[in-house]
Amino acid sequence: MSFLGLFLMVFLVVHLGINLCLLRSDGGEWFNAAAHFMGTNYVVKVFEVILLACFILHILLGIILQVQNWMSRPVRYEITNKTYTPFLSKYMIYTGSVVLIFLILHFMNFYFIKLGWVSNIHVSPEGEPNFYLIAQDLFIQPVYSIIYILLFIVLGFHLNHAFQSAWQTLGVNHPQYNTFITRFGTVYSIVVCLGFIFIPLYFLLIR
């Protein structure tokens, strides 16, 4: 669970790097080239399978563990536990579920178009999608962009707890490094999520 999560966090940085190409005023040349490379390179294709497996396993394990956790306390307390804990640490299954909804939406908007499962007007007769135009069409819609931004805020909360939690689960806990790990996780979640959030804001407000 933790190892899969950390792998997905690395992927998110790669994804952000590609998405930031959308900010270039080149008519989507860089972004489409990056998308084409990701869709055709054999090494990337191997990683794509690994990545999908990681997503599915991470989600399945999360659900199984949560069901086990619910079953471990069949009779609830009258007074809800008042112990101080990091607020979002208690809601990982819920923030994760919101991210899963976003993931399905995201797959329908991009990945399934690439696979040819969903049609789009920006797919050439040869079957090559223009992802820049597809992304642009979505981001200029305020409703889509607001949902996108809200979902990335939720993902940020999920990642903030996930990073240090993953290292703890992998046995990495040392007084010398704990503060660094926690702060790195916070900085990572803020920077990555702000990076993703900036893109719809750019299409809505700046461009």
Next chain:
Amino acid sequence: MKLILKIWRQKNAKSQGKFVIYSLDNISPNCSFLEMLDILNEELIQKDEDPVVFDHDCREGICGMCSLYINGHPHGPDDAVTACQLHMRKFKDGDTIVIEPWRAKPFPVIKDLMVDRSAFDKIIQEGGYISVNTGGAAEANNILISKEASELAMDAAACIGCGACVAACKNASAMLFVSAKVSQFALLPQGKIEAKQRVKKMVKMMDKLGFGNCTNTYACEAECPKLISRSNIARMNREFMCAKII
């Protein structure tokens, strides 16, 4: 002090329990929480009613018997103390105090506030020991142990097995308890010999008994009356992974 007590009453393991409200007058703020319950029980006995059953033994915070979930906190609102070391001055005159038993599938209620914590014994039986041949006592200084390892092992061994970690955890996970018991041996040369077998068997039993999984909210550490650190959980995870892989 005048207090309203809302206490979980349950005749036996199979019956349905319910909350019963009692009011108590003239409770000294210097009274311990268990003494306050003793006073209530005296009153109930005088009225020919069934006294409230709760676990207790040493009343010095070292035996781990008391197990009360008080106003949303295992062992009550005070930090780093067991319920027997909690004093009524932590409450205000006129307060309503809700007292519940530990809630977890592996800790079934026996009666009222008393729960069966033999699940912990079953985990200990799986490896919470070292095997030593009988014979003359060996020279203690033959095995050198660093100050740091010795201190950490003693800190882990401070766990009294009260179950507050399970009671506090939103998943009813026993990771803090098991990790403390694994750590106290894993840190010392005498415990390393059976370390791999110990961690695998204890974790397997913990899962089998139906304790939940750790999601690193650290409520266990926050409520532990003996301040057992979550670093023990990380150590147990390391031990477990190494035991499984190597």
